[in-house]
Amino acid sequence: MQATVERHQLDRVRGLAKQLCGIHLDGSKDYLIRRRLNELMVDEKIDNLQDLLALAEAPYNRKIRERMVDALTTHETLFFRDKSPFDALTQHIIPKLYREAVGRPRLRIWSAACSTGQEPYSLAIACLESLPERSRWDIRIDASDVSVGTVEAAKRGRFQNFELSRGLSPQQQSRYFRREGNDYRIVDEVRGMVNFQVNNLLTSTPPGHDYDVIMCRNVAIYFTPADRRRIYQKMASALRPQGSLFLGCSEVPTNVSDLFKTVPLGRATSYQRIG
Ligand SMILES: C[S@@+](CC[C@H](N)C(=O)[O-])C[C@H]1O[C@@H](n2cnc3c(N)ncnc32)[C@H](O)[C@@H]1O
Structure with missing residues (x-):
């Protein structure tokens, strides 16, 4: 009973x-x-x-x-997780956008399912470390998650020592974080680059549009195949033509050949919007 x-x-x-x-x-x-x-x-x-x-x-x-x-929800994450998409951004996508820019180069990124912020802050750090003529760029990094508690934590930008040591070099730790009590707070320069919001991938409208890059990593694994397909459709329409979607390193999307073509960028697999 x-x-x-x-x-x-x-x-x-x-x-x-x-x-x-x-x-x-x-x-x-x-x-x-x-x-x-x-x-x-x-x-x-x-x-x-x-x-x-x-x-x-x-x-x-x-x-x-x-x-x-x-x-x-499961919030496991770390800075520069599965580093290859960050290398694809800095070594392939940013140089191409810079080369092809007419006027001010522009970069729009969405970290969908950002958990406690390590992914979007890594994206911001990657940009700071790789953008040629950084001050000329028009950059926007949106980050969202369905979990209110994790978005609040991400906005605070406070991390423990062990979290910094998972993925950041000692130089990055001292360059981008300031000690506050037992925690380390992300510097305003990086914090100010990321716009956080609570957003449910299945029911909310994306925070923006015409993204050059969307990272939607290690979240679709929790959904049914039908819901995964809905999310990938949403991602495709939020990307600009030829914009790149990155998934978790063990995620292989099925039934999306009408939406994306698979394009290797260095060691990363990107899914490039068709059309
Ligand atoms: C394992 S973490 C992945 C974090 C980060 N993307 C990474 O790869 O390190 C999965 C995140 O997906 C979020 N999530 C689960 N369902 C979601 C939904 N329907 N919409 C948006 N985020 C969701 C969880 O709250 C959690 O923070």
Whole structure:
């Protein structure tokens, strides 16, 4: 009986996760759901899963739904993760935009599913370190995530020492971060280059359009094939013609040959918008 009740509650959690952020949690993730929601319940002083679900399903309780999204999504990330797309940006895309610019060179980037900010801040650092005639460029880096808590953390731009050591050289750590108490805060020059917003890839409009580069890495793996296809369609229409989409290094999109052509850029695979 107890097991049946619990199974039913976990099904409701799965339904909410799908509805709130599109992620598909199958039965193999039950241990993860239990652990993450237990932490949330302790934090919010909620006695049991039944009460948490009742609160989350009530129409007036946006805060608890946001906290459930924070808890049920996976935020693993690091600076310059899978470095090859950053090399593709600095060694192929930026030089080409610079060569072909008529007037002021322009660069628009969207880090979709940016988690706690390491990806867009790496993009900003990569730009600072590679743009020829930097002051002439018109640059915009948008970064978004469905999780309110991670977007708030990303905006604060505060990291712990171990986070800096995952992906940044000692020179980059001292050039782009200032120590504040036990944390390290990203310098204003980098922070000011990134515009953060909460955005659900499945239901929101992209933050901008005509992007030269979109990074949508390590998130589509959590969606159903049909939702993945919808996201790739959205990415294709948010890119400028010939703009490049980068996915996580183990992600191979299927059923997108009408939207993108695969173009190797150095060691990275980019998906270039057709048309
Ligand atoms: C594993 S992290 C990837 C972070 C970064 N892109 C990287 O590769 O290092 C996945 C992120 O996707 C976000 N996410 C999950 N569902 C989403 C959705 N429907 N819309 C936008 N972001 C979503 C999660 O909140 C999480 O921060």
